Amino acid sequence: QVQLVESGGGLVQTGGSLRLACAASTRTVSIYERGWFRQAPGKEREFVAAITWSGDARDYADSVKGRFTISRDNTNNTVYLQMNSLKPEDTAVYYCAADKSGPMISRNRHTYEYWGQGTQVTVSS
Numbered sequence: 001q002v003q004l005v006e007s008g009g010g011l012v013q014t015g016g017s018l019r020l021a022c023a024a025s026t027r028t029v030s031i032y033e034r035g036w037f038r039q040a041p042g043k044e045r046e047f048v049a050a051i052t053w054s055g056d057a058r059d060y061a062d063s064v065k066g067r068f069t070i071s072r073d074n075t076n077n078t079v080y081l082q083m084n085s086l087k088p089e090d091t092a093v094y095y096c097a098a099d100k101s102g103p104m105i106s107r108n109r110h111t112y113e114y115w116g117q118g119t120q121v122t123v124s125s
Contacts, residue, residue: 002026002114004096009119012086016123020081022096022116029114030074033099036081037109038092038121045095049081050105059105064090086123093118 003025012018020036035050049070050059058070067086072079079096097112099105106112 002029002098004029004098004114004116006094006096006116006119009094009121011122011124013124014087016086017082017084018086018121020083020094020096020119020121022079022081024077024098027077028100029077029098031102032114033102033105034070034072034079035097035099035105035112036070036079036094037097038090038094039118040092043092045109047107047109048094050107051079052105053102057105059107061107083121086121088123088125090121091123092121094121 004022006022008020031053036048037045038048039045047061051070067084069082095118096116098114099112
């Protein structure tokens, strides 16, 4: 059973930075495509970023492009989301996900089979 555990969320001021991490419980996930999504109160879960298993391709939502960077370390089964220049509208619960179907990365949350429990990110103005 694949388990994903996020960490690194918290409270930060506008313009600040946070680095989220998502550790997987099994090395099998090292060959899965990985993604980050977020959900603000009263809104649907939305795509943030995704990365192929090899790390050779990345995709970002327009709202975070140029500010967020997704990366992965397959030696420790972890994917990261570096978030810079944070804005109040980035406030949400952030979820990591894994897609075993591959090989293309997807923005569709229904493509991902495994999810973490989420970590809260709050950006104060």
